[in-house]
Amino acid sequence: MDTAVDFITDVNDRFWYAVIALLIGSGLYYTIRSRFIQIRLVPDMFRSITEKAEDLPDGQKGISAFRAFSISAASRVGTGNVAGVAIAISLGGPGAVFWMWVMALIGASTAFVESTLAQLYKVRDKGAFRGGPAYYMQYGLGKRWMGMVFAVIITITYGFVFNAVQTNSIVDAVASSVGEKTTTLQVVLGVVVSVLVAAVIFGGVRRISGVSQVVVPVMAGAYLVIGLIVVILNIGEVPGMFRLVFENAFGLEEVAGGGIGAAFMNGIRRGLFSNEAGMGSAPNAGATAAVTHPVKQGLVQSLGVYFDTWLVCSITAFIILLSDPVFGSGIDGAALTQNALAMQLGDWTVHFLAVLIFFLAFTSVIGNYYYSESNMEFLTGSRRVLPYLRSLVVVCVFLGAVGSVPLVWALADLAMGVMATVNLIALIPLSGIAYAMFHNYTAQRKQGRDPVFRRGDVPGVRGIQEWGDDDATLTAPPR
Structure with missing residues (x-):
């Protein structure tokens, strides 16, 4: 097992230099080309996420921007925010947090395009x-x-590998809560989570979005409140914490093994695992929304990157760093966050965080599943294969509960890098179309109109399947 982990880690260490260069290069290009759209249009992001869903031509109510946001948030806000951030800090030191913030800013422009x-x-x-x-x-x-x-890569990555990561972290958190990780505990948790997941994913996208839009805001909100309490209790230490983050990010104070290099690499990797900007995952959720203009959902998904990294991930980092951790102590992942929270607010928070991670990881699993479902339909053109896909996902959820933590995270890193590479290569030639859409959107906004996209608004764009030719028909009739 150790040999497999070492080999995959070796591959990741080399391959990720290319992935990071592509991520940063393309993200900076989109940022400059749009004149920092991810900052200038923040008010439009909040406006778009609150809009009601458009009716479909068959009379059904479409999925709203917020519900589509909830599906992507369900996948984003999970163990990456709690365990992933802790791992980044353990391996890269406090400076990893700074690079997570930077990648969220750059990645928000990529999220808009995709x-x-x-x-x-x-x-x-x-x-x-x-x-x-x-x-x-x-x-x-x-x-x-x-x-x-x-489609093959994302189905494997999200349906199988990432879902194993989520249940693996559930076991880790619950083991910290009860004081011991046993085979019985792993098997029982694996069965429980598998049954719950099966009950939701066999119900389709509407049940997935319905569960997500309730559970994600409640659990994420509770976590943010707890984190804010920790910050308030340690308000005098906050300036020093920020100073430590910035100094370690640039190698001025090396508090973890690899200095600036370790901080940079781990911040980028764990940040991407959490906010998913550029990976090509969130667009699968964004496409489900019934909105009047494609740019609106692009803005909503940019906001999702901020919500995930600048809010939820930052709270985890603050909880850990304000507890003055000893780096390299052997405690990492969810256990590091639990221990830090217990030091601040008492042992009850270990159990609270176990419950929180359970629900966040559960919603991540069902959000991840939807990505694999959408792409399986693309591959086969049929829904007949979905029961088999759902069954395989449930099996992987169970296997994740009994698997090795280092191996699961190493596989997740590799799968994530391959998926991001394919998506980012495709985005480069298509980005011009996204910005043509953006110019159409802003032109309508300057006229004081609520932007509505019509198929012929951007000349020369081919392959549009579902947008109509006039304001009264936002989508083409069913075929």
């Missing part, structure tokens, strides 16, 4: 819409083969 394109090239699903990178690769680039490659 989710705008996902909306533009979405297709009709049973009572809703579906779409994502596989769809804009086929309809936008005209490369179905590339879409198929991506």
Whole structure:
């Protein structure tokens, strides 16, 4: 097992230099080209997320921007925010937090591009819409083969590997709560989570979004309140904490093994695992929304990156750093966060965090599953395979509970890097279309109108499947 972990880690260490160069390079390009759209249009982000869903042509109520946001948030806000941040700090020191913040700012522009394109090239699903990178690769680039490659990768990554990570972290957190990790505990938790997941994912996208829009805000809100209490109790230490983050980020104070290099690499990796900007995952959720203009959902998904990293991940970092941890002590992952919280507010928080991680990881699993479902339909064009996919996902959820923590995280890193690479390569030639959509959106906003997109608004764009030609018909009639 150790040999496998070492080999995959070795591959990751080399491969991720290329992934990071692509992430940062493309993100900076989108940021400069749009003149910092991710900062300038923050008010529009909040306006878009509160809009009601448009009715579908068959009379059904579409999925709202907020519900689509909830699906992506369900996948984003999970163990990456609690265990992933702790691992980044353990391996890279406090400076890793700074690089997570930076990548969120840069990544928000990439999130805008990919989710705008996902909306533009979405297709009709049973009572809703579906779409994502596989769809804009086929309809936008005209490369179905590339879409198929991506669909296979995301199905494996999210349906199987990432879901194993989530249940693995549930076991880790519950073990810290009860004081011991045993085979019986792993098996029991694996069975419980598997049964709960099966009950939701066999109900389709509407049940997934319905569960997510309730559980995610409640649990994330509770976590933010707890974190804010910790910050208030240690308000005098906050300036020193920020100073430590910045100094370690630039190698001025090395408090973890690899100095600035370790801080940079771990901050980028864990930040991407958490906020998913550029990976091509969130666009699958963004495509489900029934909105009047594709740019609106692009802005909503940019806001999701901020929510995930600048709020939830930052709270975890503050909890850990304000407890003055001893780096390299052997405690990492969810256990490090639990121990830090217990030092601040008492032992009861160990149990509270175990419950929190359980629910956040559970919603991440069902959000992850939806990504694999959407892409499996792209691959096969049929819903008949979905029961088999759902069964395999449930099996992987169980296996994650009994698997090795280092191996599961190493596989997650590798899968995440491959997926991001394929998506980012596809985005480069399509980004011009996303910005043409943005110019159409801003032109309407300057006229004081609520932006509505019509198929012919951006000349020369081919492959649009579901947008109509006039204001009265936002989507094409069912085929």
